[in-house]
Amino acid sequence: MNTKHKDAIERAKEYGLDLTLLYENLKRTPTERIENFVRWLELVDELKRAKQRKEKNNVRYQKDT
């Protein structure tokens, strides 16, 4: 194995990257990887909406009290 290449993996481990995510992703097709990514985006989007709803409800609560 090329030492330089070995260093790239070691460096990632030392940095704290979870390499199991990469190994899992590489088992997937490009489309599956993109679909997986889109699901994450949907989750982020939902969390943003939940935050907005919470903030809106807090304003209502403050007005009522």
Next chain:
Amino acid sequence: MLDIKKILESLNKHNVRYIVVGGTAAIAQGSARLTFDFDICYARDKENLKNIVMAIAPFHPYLRGAPKNLPFIFDAKTLQMGLNFTFSTDVGDIDLIGELSGLGDYNEVLKYAGKSQIYNIDCHILLLEGLIKNKKTVAREKDKEALIELEALLEIQKQQK
């Protein structure tokens, strides 16, 4: 939210010459990082600029972060006058890149690209070596982790071949 399928379908429908670069290209090759925009490097000949306009205009592009009352016309002339653009659209944020740091224009980036299929749509994507070269040239502190990941990914890919 980003709708990659719709963007790719429209680009191909209008015969746009483009290469998927940036975070989406990295994800398509196994990166576990998130991105919130879709970056393409595009050819800047007149015909391609017209095709880009036809492909992107239905998504109502607007200069990202610009005031809403700014007069802006998304046409080939506007694209001709600029180089790299960041747009907000109905299908998410799209960045049009005329020249990619460390690599160059469309023809240069193409040398570092490979053919791929996403959602059964044929497209060129910038391969890991090109993504790494770009990140090394830009050398932004925020890209440090991405660069480490890309280099590890490249090595894992090589080991698996």
